[in-house]
Amino acid sequence: EVQLVESGGGLVQPGGSLRLSCAASGITFSWYWMSWVRQAPGKGLEWVAKINPDGSETYYVDSVKGRFTISRDNAKNSVFLQMNSLRAEDTAVYYCVRDNNHSFDYWGQGTLVTVSS
């Protein structure tokens, strides 16, 4: 059974930093692209970032470029999202997702990030 388990969310002040982690099991993690997708409260889905299987390529939505960094550790079957200079508009549930067949086929349960003073 495929499982993606996120952690690291919480309350942070504007301008602060947070690091999200996602632990994968039930898949050959090192084969797959991985992404982070977020959903603001009561709003729609937004793709945030993705990383290729060996970690050498990363891509971001324009609104987080220069502030967020996606990385992975294949030895630990984990993907991370380092979020700096956080803004109120970054408040959302962040989902770790597997990128496969040009779609997002497995999703974690999500971790809530709240940016507020």
Place this chain on the structure above:
Amino acid sequence: QSALTQPPSASGSPGQSVTISCTGTSSDVGGYNYVSWYQQHPGKVPKVIIYEVSKRPSGVPDRFSGSKSGNTASLTVSGLQADDEADYYCSSFVGSKNWLFGGGTRLTVL
């Protein structure tokens, strides 16, 4: 880049069919056969129901079908059931390894 355009709501009676549209541009929906659709029940995690325009993952009923014409993709739900009541999101590849979602459509089963 702006979100793909979906109607905010759609509805149908049990047993009927309903179609949800997803309109983009030639740079996203029209440019690639990489449109996917996601179903999200309230308080739940999204689930992929269509990928690569019209393919269904294992376990997804054939009542769900996808198509595309030009810059508009469509999701059709046939034989509506109460459990189909959910939010539906389209997504498209937009080049440079980026992805774009639609704003979502709330489907109500009357």
